[in-house]
Amino acid sequence: MSWRxxxxxxxxxxxxxxxxxxxxxSQIAVLLDAGVHVFHFDVGDGHFVxxxxxxxxxxxxxxxxxxxxxxxxxxxxxxxxxxxxxxxxAEAGGDSVTVHFEACPELDAVAAAARGQGLQxxxxxxxxxxxxxxxxxxxxxxxxxxxxxxxxxxxxxQAFMPDALGRIAETxxxxxxxTPVQVDGGIGDENIAxxxxxxxxxxxxxxSIFGNGDLAQAYRRLVQAAA
Numbered sequence: 552m553s554w555r556x557x558x559x560x561x562x563x564x565x566x567x568x569x570x571x572x573x574x575x576x577s578q579i580a581v582l583l584d585a586g587v588h589v590f591h592f593d594v595g596d597g598h599f600v601x602x603x604x605x606x607x608x609x610x611x612x613x614x615x616x617x618x619x620x621x622x623x624x625x626x627x628x629x630x631x632x633x634x635x636x637x638x639x640x641a642e643a644g645g646d647s648v649t650v651h652f653e654a655c656p657e658l659d660a661v662a663a664a665a666r667g668q669g670l671q672x673x674x675x676x677x678x679x680x681x682x683x684x685x686x687x688x689x690x691x692x693x694x695x696x697x698x699x700x701x702x703x704x705x706x707x708x709q710a711f712m713p714d715a716l717g718r719i720a721e722t723x724x725x726x727x728x729x730t731p732v733q734v735d736g737g738i739g740d741e742n743i744a745x746x747x748x749x750x751x752x753x754x755x756x757x758x759s760i761f762g763n764g765d766l767a768q769a770y771r772r773l774v775q776a777a778a
Contacts, residue, residue, distance in 0.1 A: 682718050
C-alpha cells in the first residue's frame with residue numbers, strides 16, 4: 552500500500568502529539584469511527600527541535616488498533632539523522648516516514664534506507680527554507696509526499712503563519728502532479744479552505760481536533776471545509 556492508495560481526494564490527519572495521552576486509545580477509537588484514514592505521529596529528539604516528544608514505544612502501543620481500524624500512521628521525524636530510527640519505526644508499525652530536508656545532507660541515501668524498511672517516504676521543510684531547494688531534493692530522492700511546514704516545527708498549538716500560503720502554492724507548482732503537498736501547523740476551520748486552494752491535499756490538525764470536546768465533529772468539520 553502507498554500514499555496513492557491512502558488518499559481519498561483530501562485527508563485530514565489528526566496529530567496524536569496533541570491528544571490526551573491518558574485517553575489515547577479511546578480518542579483514536581472515536582476518530583476511527585468518524586472516518587479517519589491517516590493519523591499523524593510526531594517524533595522530536597530534543598536536538599533538531601527543542602522538545603522530546605513521542606517515539607516507537609508509544610507507536611507500538613497504538614499501531615495495531617489503527618491498522619485494525621483500516622487506517623495508517625504517518626510519522627514525522629523532527630530529528631537529526633532520522634535514518635537511525637527507521638527500523639524501530641517500521642517494527643513499531645509506522646507506515647510512512649517524513650524527514651526534514653535540513654537534517655539530511657544525503658537525502659537519496661535516507662530515502663533508500665526508508666524504502667529498505669518498507670516505509671513510504673516524505674520530505675519536510677521549515678518556514679525559512681526556500682521551497683525550490685527542498686522540492687528539487689525531494690523529487691530527486693523520489694519522495695512520495697512533501698510537507699510544507701506552516702509553523703516552526705516542534706510545538707503543538709502554534710498559530711498558522713499567513714505567509715505559508717505562498718510557500719504552499721510555490722511548492723505545489725514545483726512538484727509533479729502525482730506528489731501530494733502536506734501542510735502541518737495551525738490548521739483549523741478558518742484557514743483549511745485557503746490551504747486547499749493553495750494546493751495542499753494533506754492537512755495535519757492537532758489542537759483544532761483534540762482541543763475540541765467533540766473530536767468526531769471537529770474532524771468532520773475540517774473535512775467538509777477542506778472539500
